[in-house]
Amino acid sequence: MEARFPGYRLLPYALILPSIAVIIVFLVVPFAMAVQQSFYRTSPFGTTTLFVGFDNYAQLFSAPEYVQSLLTTLAFAALVIGGGLSVSLAIAILVTRKIRGVGFYQVAFIWTYALSPAVAGIIWALLFDPSVGLGTYLIQQLTGYRVNMRVSGTPALLIASAAAVWNMLGYNICFYIAGLQNVPKEFEEAARVDGASPWRTFWRITFPMLSPTTAFLLFTNTIYAFFQVFGLIDILTQGGPGGATEILVYKLYRDGFIRLRVNYAAAQSVLLFLMVAAMALFQLRVTTRRAEYSR
Amino acid sequence: MKRLALIAGLLVLMVAGLAQAKTTVEFWHAMSGSRLKVLEKIVSDFNAAHPDVEVRAVFTGTYEETLTRFIAGYRTGTAPHLVQVYEVGTQTMIDSGAIIPVYQIPGMLGETWDWAQYVRPIVLYYSVDGNLWPYPFSSSTFMLYYNKDHLRQAGLDPNKPPTTWAEVEEYGEKLIQAGVVSNVLSFGWPDCIFEQELALHNYLYADNENGRADLSTQVTWPDAFSVKLFETWTRLSQKGIFLYGGPEYDANAAFTAGKISMLLQSTSSLDGILKTAQGKFEVGTSFLPRFADEPSGNSVIGGSSLWVRKGQSEAELRAVWEFLKYLSQTDVAIYWHKGTGYFPTTNAALKQLMDEGWFVESPNHLTAFLQILSGRQDTAAALGARLGPFPEIRDYIRTAIEKACAGTLAPEAALAEAAAKANRALQEYRSLIK
Numbered sequence: 152m153e154a155r156f157p158g159y160r161l162l163p164y165a166l167i168l169p170s171i172a173v174i175i176v177f178l179v180v181p182f183a184m185a186v187q188q189s190f191y192r193t194s195p196f197g198t199t200t201l202f203v204g205f206d207n208y209a210q211l212f213s214a215p216e217y218v219q220s221l222l223t224t225l226a227f228a229a230l231v232i233g234g235g236l237s238v239s240l241a242i243a244i245l246v247t248r249k250i251r252g253v254g255f256y257q258v259a260f261i262w263t264y265a266l267s268p269a270v271a272g273i274i275w276a277l278l279f280d281p282s283v284g285l286g287t288y289l290i291q292q293l294t295g296y297r298v299n300m301r302v303s304g305t306p307a308l309l310i311a312s313a314a315a316v317w318n319m320l321g322y323n324i325c326f327y328i329a330g331l332q333n334v335p336k337e338f339e340e341a342a343r344v345d346g347a348s349p350w351r352t353f354w355r356i357t358f359p360m361l362s363p364t365t366a367f368l369l370f371t372n373t374i375y376a377f378f379q380v381f382g383l384i385d386i387l388t389q390g391g392p393g394g395a396t397e398i399l400v401y402k403l404y405r406d407g408f409i410r411l412r413v414n415y416a417a418a419q420s421v422l423l424f425l426m427v428a429a430m431a432l433f434q435l436r437v438t439t440r441r442a443e444y445s446r
Numbered sequence: 447m448k449r450l451a452l453i454a455g456l457l458v459l460m461v462a463g464l465a466q467a468k469t470t471v472e473f474w475h476a477m478s479g480s481r482l483k484v485l486e487k488i489v490s491d492f493n494a495a496h497p498d499v500e501v502r503a504v505f506t507g508t509y510e511e512t513l514t515r516f517i518a519g520y521r522t523g524t525a526p527h528l529v530q531v532y533e534v535g536t537q538t539m540i541d542s543g544a545i546i547p548v549y550q551i552p553g554m555l556g557e558t559w560d561w562a563q564y565v566r567p568i569v570l571y572y573s574v575d576g577n578l579w580p581y582p583f584s585s586s587t588f589m590l591y592y593n594k595d596h597l598r599q600a601g602l603d604p605n606k607p608p609t610t611w612a613e614v615e616e617y618g619e620k621l622i623q624a625g626v627v628s629n630v631l632s633f634g635w636p637d638c639i640f641e642q643e644l645a646l647h648n649y650l651y652a653d654n655e656n657g658r659a660d661l662s663t664q665v666t667w668p669d670a671f672s673v674k675l676f677e678t679w680t681r682l683s684q685k686g687i688f689l690y691g692g693p694e695y696d697a698n699a700a701f702t703a704g705k706i707s708m709l710l711q712s713t714s715s716l717d718g719i720l721k722t723a724q725g726k727f728e729v730g731t732s733f734l735p736r737f738a739d740e741p742s743g744n745s746v747i748g749g750s751s752l753w754v755r756k757g758q759s760e761a762e763l764r765a766v767w768e769f770l771k772y773l774s775q776t777d778v779a780i781y782w783h784k785g786t787g788y789f790p791t792t793n794a795a796l797k798q799l800m801d802e803g804w805f806v807e808s809p810n811h812l813t814a815f816l817q818i819l820s821g822r823q824d825t826a827a828a829l830g831a832r833l834g835p836f837p838e839i840r841d842y843i844r845t846a847i848e849k850a851c852a853g854t855l856a857p858e859a860a861l862a863e864a865a866a867k868a869n870r871a872l873q874e875y876r877s878l879i880k
Contacts, residue, residue, distance in 0.1 A: 194878035195834075196542040197521050201878065281689060282629065282700035297628075301692040302683070302852045389693060392848035408514045410838035410871075411538070 182424065188417035195411045207418035216394055217402070217419075223308065224398040228376040230312035235319050235372055236365065242320070243327030244353075257328065264321030268379065272386025275314035286310075300388065304395025307388050311396045314387060315380050323368055330364030331357070370434055377427055399423050469765040471501045472526035476512040476750070477584070478505065479695075480718045484785035492772050499765040508694070509535070509750060510837060520544045525755050527766050530584065532750040534836035536572065537657060539753050540579055541834060541879050546754045549577040551767050555760070563774070564791050567818050570829055571747035580751035581770045582791045584782075586714040587745045588635070588642050589814050590735060594728040596707040600624040607708075607732040611678050614708070614735050618687030621707050629689035631682065632697035634711035636690065636847045637840040639734075641746055641830060642710075643675050646736050648743030648822070651831035652872070658826045661876050662833055664869045668861035671740065676850050676857035683851040690851045693844060702726075710734060713814040714749055716787030720810065731813040744821025745814075746830030749788060780804075787811065834875035839868040 156163050189207050193200045211217045246256045263271070278286035281299040291297050300307040334357055342352045358365075378400050384390060390397035390405055397405070403423065407416025477485045482505060489503045506512040509532035519525035520542075531539055539545055552559040561569065561578055568582045594604035600621045608614040618630040633639045644651050649671050652662035666672075682688035689706060691697025701709040702722040711719075716731070723729050734745055752773075754766055772778060779795035782788060784804070790796055796815075799805060805812040822828045833839060846864035849855040855863065 192874065192878065194541070194875075195517055195538050196544050197517075198543050199878045280699065281691065282632075282705035283703045299690065301696070302690045302848060304852065304854065391692075391845070392690070392852060393845050393854055405841065409510045410841055411514070411517070411835070412838070 182421075185417045185420050185424075188414050189421050190414075192414050203414075207415050208422075210415065211418055211422065216397075219394060220397050220399055220402045223394075223396065224377065227308065227312055227315075227380075227396070227398050228373065230309075231315045231319070231376040231380070232369065232372045234312065235316040235323055236368055238316060239320050239323035240327050240361075240365075243324045243331055244357075246324070247328055247331045257324075260324050261321035263317055264319070264325070266318060268315075268318055268382035269386050271314055271318040272383040275310060275317075275383075276387050279310050300392070302392050304392055307392055307395050311380075311384060311387055314383055315376065318383065319372065319375055323372070326364050326368055327361070330361045334360045366434075370431070373430060373434065374427075377423075399426075467498065469499050469761050471499060471528060471762065471765045471769060473501055473503045473528040473530075473769075474506040474512055474516060474526045475503060475530040476505070476507065476509045476532070477530070478508075480721065481584075481714065481786050484782060487785075488773070488778055488782065491778075492769055495772075496765075496768060499768060501765075501769050513538070513837065520755070527755055527758055527762055528769070529753050529755065530750045531580070531753055533571070533746075533748050533830075534833075534840055536580070536751070537661075537832045537834045537836060540574060540832075544756055545579075546756050546758075546763075547574075547577060547579040548581045548752075548754060548770070549579070551754065551763065551770075555764055555767060557767075563793055565789060565793060565796065567744070567823055567829075568747055568789065568791060570823055572751055580753045581773070583752045583773055583788075584714065584749045584786075585747050585751070585789045585791060586712045586749035586787070587747055587789075587814050587818050588639060588710055588712055588734055589745070589817060590732045591701060591709040591711055591715075591719060592730045592732065593701070593704065593707045593723075594730045596621060596626050596704070596727070597730075599626045604728070604730065607730055608735055609733070610738045611735050612738065615678075615682060615685075615687060617708075618682065618685070622686060627705060627707050628686065629700075629706050630687045631708040631710070632689045632691035632700055632706050634691070634695055634697050634709065634715065635693065635748075637693075637844040638712075638748060639710050640672075640675070640843050640847065642734055642748075643736075644672065645743050645746045645828050645830050646734055646821075647671060647740040648825055648827045649741075650827045652833055655826035656829065656831040657833045658829065658831075661879060662831070662872050663876065664872060665839070665865050667865055668858050672861055673858045674737070676847075676861055679847065680850045680853070680857050684853070688851070690848065698722075712748060713787045713789070716810060717785060718787075729810065731810045733813070733817045742822065743825065743828035744823060745817050746828075747818070783811070787814075789814070833872065834879060835868075835871035838871050839864075842867045842871075 190202060190204060191200050192203045192207070242260055246253060246260060250256075266274075278284050279298060279300050281287060281301050287298050298306045298310075300310050338356045338360070339352055342356055347355070377398075380398070381400055381404065384396055384398065384401045388396040390401045399419065400423065403416050403419040406412045406419065473489070475485060486503060489501050493500055504526070506515050512529065513531055513535045516525055516529045516531070525544070546554075549561060564578075564582050565585075568585045569578060572578055572580050572582060590607060592607050597604045597607070597617070600617075601624065602617060602620060608617050614631060621627055621630050641651060649669070650656050650666045652665045654660040654662050656662070679688055683690060689700065691700055695711075695715060697709060698711065698715055698719060700706045702719055704727060720729055752770065754763070758766070773782075774792050776792065776795045776798055779790040779792050780799060783790035783795065783799070790799060842864040846855075846860040849863075850857045850860040
């Protein structure tokens with residue numbers, strides 16, 4: 152660092168100090184407290200505190216619902232990330248074509264991002280209300296099957312995933328539209344002149360050229376599926392029915408704030424942190440290496 | 447002239463001084479929807495009548511969220527003076543060490559107060575060794591709401607709602623066969639209906655006299671009765687009669703939209719339901735359905751009560767006490783009852799309501815009273831359970847009901863799974879409090 156600031160030995164450290172301070176106060180200290188809390192058991196009002204060692208962790212690993220919650224989270228994330236990215240890429244390709252009124256379509260698809268997850272949750276909860284929902288009614292008319300997301304777990308998870316994908320659609324489409332506009336037209340034209348089918352052109356030219364965008368979206372959507380959907384789940388299903396939509400971050404909230412098991416929740420937050428950190432590191436390594444940057 | 451100006455100036459100073467001496471009482475509550483407006487009116491009337499006190503009523507989310515916030519607030523020293531806690535939080539509050547039992551407050555302020563003026567079942571529910579700990583305010587219980595028009599359409603007598611679960615099933619089949627509805631019955635607070643049914647048949651929920659003699663060590667279920675109850679609900683669910691409608695007040699919409707014919711819900715929803723159904727269909731209310739061949743108990747007091755935080759100045763405590771006394775005034779208690787469906791907590795209010803013919807005018811407001819005053823009040827089972835980790839246990843019971851009704855687990859297995867978690871919670875709580 153000294154090489155970049157010749158003559159000022161301490162200046163670079165002084166310059167990064169504010170950022171470091173913010174990170175320490177808002178991230179490092181709370182995390183350290185969570186780690187400490189996870190080794191104790193406290194009464195709801197904090198009047199009694201017992202040291203229990205790894206008991207909270209032992210309980211977590213022996214609880215079938217924690218494993219269930221982990222699997223639910225993975226299924227949910229796969230649906231939200233996989234479904235969300237493919238649908239938004241398809242829509243982005245359609246709305247970047249030269250068609251009449253393309254601006255209208257673009258706005259129509261992007262505006263969902265303007266809704267907070269809570270509002271999206273209310274909309275979908277109304278759509279799939281077991282007795283008065285429009286979505287419930289349409290599905291029953293079309294298939295004869297009466298969806299009740301308050302009782303049946305799989306439909307509830309699918310509806311929650313669909314709502315999450317829908318809410319994130321605008322964000323993903325925005326980035327894909329921007330990404331598509333950066334793909335040089337010469338390559339696609341050259342491929343077409345060489346007689347490549349549009350399908351082949353897409354997979355061999357467009358998709359690889361989009362990989363920086365995809366890598367970025369993969370990262371943000373993972374964070375979204377793991378954490379930001381909290382509001383949506385809270386409004387839509389409250390983790391139910393029977394824990395079918397209780398993803399890790401929601402289980403943590405329920406255990407800590409509804410069931411008043413603060414220390415058990417602290418242990419979960421430590422584990423969740425380790426999981427997401429590992430995943431983020433892995434994604435950053437793989438995707439930044441694989442992604443082809445046009446510059 | 448000069449003197450007048452001086453007096454005026456002094457007066458202004460005095461008023462300003464008085465304004466500064468205003469005591470602020472922070473009051474956190476969980477009253478949403480139609481209840482919120484009624485509560486806000488009461489608070490603003492109180493403030494207008496008491497220029498030296500300002501009660502600041504803050505809506506802090508659901509009951510669960512309000513309790514969590516109070517705990518967090520207490521641990522960081524930002525808790526309000528007064529907080530509304532739902533009935534399942536009662537034991538947690540008693541053991542918290544964070545509150546002043548209300549029965550001690552008049553003595554601390556050099557006053558006396560007649561605690562027998564409150565409706566008996568409410569006093570019994572919230573008392574420890576015969577003394578009231580929280581202030582009885584938003585007390586309710588559960589009852590059956592039904593759509594009289596639907597019963598007529600199915601050729602049933604609208605003034606003969608089902609009394610037993612067997613009749614619920616029979617009526618349900620008729621209503622579906624007649625094509626009136628495709629689902630018949632739903633619950634608000636399903637976890638709470640489970641508690642109600644146990645108490646209604648005089649069965650304990652947990653050991654040590656429902657946690658009223660000593661902290662409970664384990665729940666009593668699954669036993670023959672609770673399994674029978676779960677099997678009944680599962681069977682009704684499979685037949686399409688029972689439509690599981692989610693927690694709290696989610697199922698109300700289906701009832702007021704006429705999609706179902708019966709709803710087991712808190713009495714606090716009465717005014718909301720009557721207003722929404724007005725002009726659409728006639729609402730009837732009755733006692734909760736029971737099993738004909740089981741012993742009799744009582745419906746349980748639910749809703750919430752008001753708790754006074756420890757560590758207030760005498761001026762603040764006096765202001766809180768003024769507000770609590772205001773809530774017991776007959777006209778205020780009546781206004782609260784008429785606007786929400788919660789019980790008026792004092793016997794004087796009850797008498798005046800009767801005298802002015804309110805129960806004749808609106809018999810649905812009498813149903814819950816007759817139900818709870820006619821049931822037995824002399825057993826711990828009929829009074830209902832008081833458990834430390836009750837919010838947590840309710841969560842487990844709700845999951846069990848969802849699993850049983852969806853067919854993911856057999857009724858008994860679902861109950862056993864919830865019981866294992868509940869017992870773990872009870873033991874952990876004991877290890878922390880004892």
